[in-house]
Amino acid sequence: MDRLVNAVRPYAWGSTTAIPELLGTEPTGQPQAELWMGAHPGAPSLVERGDGGRIPLGELIAADPGRELGRAAAEAFGPRLPFLLKVLAAASPLSLQVHPDLAQAQAGFDDEEGRGVPPSAPHRNYKDAHHKPELICALTPFEGLCGFRPAAETAALLTALDVDQLKPYADILAAARPEDAALREVFSAVLTADRAAVAETVRLAAEAAHRVAADGGPWAAACGAYAAIARQYPGDPGVLAAMLLNHVRLQPGEALFLAAGVPHAYLRGMGVEIMANSDNVLRCGLTPKHVDVPELLRIVRFESGDAGVLRPEETPEGEEVYAAPVSEFRLSRCVLAPGAEPRALPTGVPQILLCTDGMIRIADGPAERELILRRGESAYVPAAQESLLVDGPGTVFRATVRL
Structure with a gap:
């Protein structure tokens, strides 16, 4: 288990205060929109391992996928971490957008590659061949639009x-x-x-x-x-x-799952967001970025219904799980009371632990090694970790795969 050093993305819609408050740092006066935890090449986390050096998480995984991901995850997703974890802090609306499904992403990526569209071109729709289902769990009162009413x-x-x-x-x-x-x-x-x-x-x-x-x-x-x-x-x-979309307000601890083809926009608030490790976005509006209406209309699913607010389901072990019908990620939460016995978490899969409240101690029982996480701090746990114990008092989110 290793501490992560994470990048903050300064998008214009971000809050100037929410992420600094979470991290205990001074605001810069500039928007700080997203704190990224994962191996996405756009802003990979650095792993503090061994002699104090810092290694990009993607490089660490590529060097030994079996140890870092475990055999099942490596066979299912290849030598890459299949999810990206974020803290998102919106002070103003994000773009109205949809994400493609896996087949659409593969076809769109192959088409743009075949036509020689540069990966950095502002009019490029498909940056990779992966889909991007996502889930957001509110840390504060959170407001958004989700799906057709x-x-x-x-x-x-x-x-x-x-x-x-x-x-x-x-x-x-x-x-x-x-x-x-x-x-x-x-x-x-x-x-x-x-x-x-x-x-x-x-x-x-x-x-x-x-x-x-x-x-x-x-x-x-x-x-x-x-x-x-x-x-x-x-x-x-x-x-x-x-x-045309459902307006939804989440209370802390409530979540939304965004499937492929569902139009959505986050409006304001802070939450923990997890998604498949992709950057494929098709925008409908509310943005100065590229909008490809014909391609967008091909991807959107014109299905109406309730926004589908999720509340966690508690396991017998006390882990609160946010159910999502994807294999690339699984998000759960543990609220650890003062003085409670350390709680054992499953191992054998790659995972990222994020402390959002209080202070969390992570321990490897046999090795008697421990790591302290305060608010806003996170750790990476490889699949090779034999045992994993956590105690508080505090709240920890656990991001891993669902196999």
Whole structure:
């Protein structure tokens, strides 16, 4: 088990204070959006191993995949850590986006490679051949958009806004026709419409959303979020696309799972995020980055439903697991009470432990070796670790694979 030294990514939407507060460091005055823990080549963690030297985690794994990942994980995913763990701290909305499934990612990557699109090109959609399912667990009250709201409910929302330019969309969504076709038609229309016309519609819709939010009622929270998005991205067609999505608020400890093809955007708050180790993102709007509408519409799944808030399921050993239907990652949490007996965690798989509250002691029983993690600190545990004990008081998140 080895302490990790992790990179902080300074994206413009990040909070200036949340991650420094977690790490116990002074704010720089600049946004600090994501703390990365893993072996992603964009910002690999450094492992403090042996004589005090620091080794990129990816290099460590590549040198001995059997020891670091274990045979089962190495056979399933190759000589790479298949997940990336983050602390995400949003002060303003992220882009509205979707992720491809595994087959779509492979096909898209092969196509762009075959056409010679440079990996660093701003218009490149597929940076790798992997999918990117993800899960976010709130550390603070957290707000986001996730998945399509049932069409009839969105028709009622658009009617409540009472904007003439939105009425044709409301009529399509309210009509007796296949729901997926109605969602596709409206979503496509707002993303492909004339930009000047859309900008005016967004302005009127934002004013109406502000009014509905101020008046209260069933749409107040969602309309407050849409009005805030419009202030951040005036005239962006992504504002209208966002109005088709479920608005969700998470309390600390609650989570969302984002499957392939599900449009989503995080709006504000801090959480622990885990994902398959990929960088494939297709954006719908709310961003100055590249938006490829035809490719996006090919990837989006036009299925409606509840956002699907997850709460952890406790195992007999006291580990709280956030269920997700993927093999690349598994996220769990242990809340360790003062004075409690050390808790044994499973070994034989690669894992990253992150302390988010209090102070955690990690111990290797037979070797009598221990490591102390304070808030914001993390450790990497290779599959070759024979035993693993943790005690507190504190809270530790455990990221590993699900085989």
